[in-house]
Amino acid sequence: MASGASIPTIDLSPFITPPELGGQSNGHVSTKSRSMSRKVVKEEISKACSEYGFFQIVNHGIPVELMNTSLELAKTFFEYPEEEKIKCVAGPGVPKPAGFSKQPEHSPDKNEYLSIFEAGSPHNVLPQNPPQFKGVLEDIFARYSNLAFLVQNIINDCLELPPDFLKDYNNIRTSDFLVSLYYLPASDIGNSGKSEHEDGNVVTFVLQDDIGGLEVLHNGEWIPIPPAPGTLVVNVGDVIQVLSNNKFKSATHRVVRPKETTRNSYAFFYNLDGDKWVEPLPQFTTQIGEPPQYRGFYYKDYVKARVMDRINPPARLEDRFCIKHYAITNSGGA
Numbered sequence: 001m002a003s004g005a006s007i008p009t010i011d012l013s014p015f016i017t018p019p020e021l022g023g024q025s026n027g028h029v030s031t032k033s034r035s036m037s038r039k040v041v042k043e044e045i046s047k048a049c050s051e052y053g054f055f056q057i058v059n060h061g062i063p064v065e066l067m068n069t070s071l072e073l074a075k076t077f078f079e080y081p082e083e084e085k086i087k088c089v090a091g092p093g094v095p096k097p098a099g100f101s102k103q104p105e106h107s108p109d110k111n112e113y114l115s116i117f118e119a120g121s122p123h124n125v126l127p128q129n130p131p132q133f134k135g136v137l138e139d140i141f142a143r144y145s146n147l148a149f150l151v152q153n154i155i156n157d158c159l160e161l162p163p164d165f166l167k168d169y170n171n172i173r174t175s176d177f178l179v180s181l182y183y184l185p186a187s188d189i190g191n192s193g194k195s196e197h198e199d200g201n202v203v204t205f206v207l208q209d210d211i212g213g214l215e216v217l218h219n220g221e222w223i224p225i226p227p228a229p230g231t232l233v234v235n236v237g238d239v240i241q242v243l244s245n246n247k248f249k250s251a252t253h254r255v256v257r258p259k260e261t262t263r264n265s266y267a268f269f270y271n272l273d274g275d276k277w278v279e280p281l282p283q284f285t286t287q288i289g290e291p292p293q294y295r296g297f298y299y300k301d302y303v304k305a306r307v308m309d310r311i312n313p314p315a316r317l318e319d320r321f322c323i324k325h326y327a328i329t330n331s332g333g334a
């Protein structure tokens with residue numbers, strides 16, 4: 001039975017400095033009341049991350065018109081004939097997934113996507129059409145990156161980690177990427193847009209168009225995340241779940257394709273450099289007398305195993321490589 005649960009929408013404005021003040025602190029709000037409002041926001045985010053692993057944000061400083069434009073340009077791009085889109089297919093031997101791709105024919109997930117890394121990355125294959133698309137992609141990438149830095153700092157405080165801990169740990173930005181996704185309408189044989197999964201990274205933002213279809217698993221029930229203009233979905237990835245020893249959840253989510261209409265979205269992945277070691281932090285284990293729930297691993301090994309799975313997917317969804325691979329089970333004797 002539906003519980004009526006929904007993920008919270010959080011107003012981030014206490015953390016955003018209006019540009020018209022030229023980066024100065026907001027003179028209309030006293031420092032004391034601003035720090036009180038920030039405290040409230042942190043409490044809301046902590047609750048959302050431990051309960052759902054997901055929340056939505058508004059008043060995050062990214063112009064709503066730019067977000068809408070990015071969705072409209074993407075729709076134009078994906079509705080071009082195949083010849084135009086395949087101009088963005090990455091050449092052979094590119095080690096990272098930039099450019100235009102489609103899910104393999106046998107996949108139940110019917111979507112196409114265009115990925116980009118930060119501006120100037122040698123792996124990028126940027127679209128020439130529609131003409132404004134390239135610039136808008138680079139612009140929103142830079143804005144999502146700045147916002148993810150802020151959200152990560154807030155999560156750092158929510159977890160009561162030493163100031164700048166996550167900032168210093170996650171200090172290399174070459175693996176972040178933005179994906180513009182285009183989902184085909186559901187058909188009689190299936191409606192999977194993106195099968196259930198958890199994100200492996202640090203923090204993800206999702207921008208949905210007005211169609212909806214993103215759902216998060218909460219206490220065994222799929223909760224729809226309703227789209228709203230200018231609203232960004234935020235979710236915590238496996239890295240935060242492992243570091244926090246399951247205090248914050250990397251929740252299972254999926255995209256269901258609606259009937260009779262296509263759907264556009266963007267996902268921005270704030271990632272971790274492959275050479276970083278990931279394991280539960282002492283603040284959530286030894287210092288509080290709790291056993292670690294995961295073995296440590298190099299992030300690149302995790303990413304590699306996930307990518308291999310995507311290229312050659314196992315027959316059963318539950319056999320996909322995921323963070324459970326590193327989980328310490330009681331029977332494992334670790």
Ligand SMILES: O=C(O)CCC(=O)C(=O)O
Pocket residue numbers: 179181194199206208214253254255265266267
């Ligand atoms: O398209 C969406 O709404 C979400 C996509 C997603 O979960 C992902 O790319 O990891």
Ligand SMILES: [Fe+2]
Pocket residue numbers: 197198199253
């Ligand atoms: Fe995801």
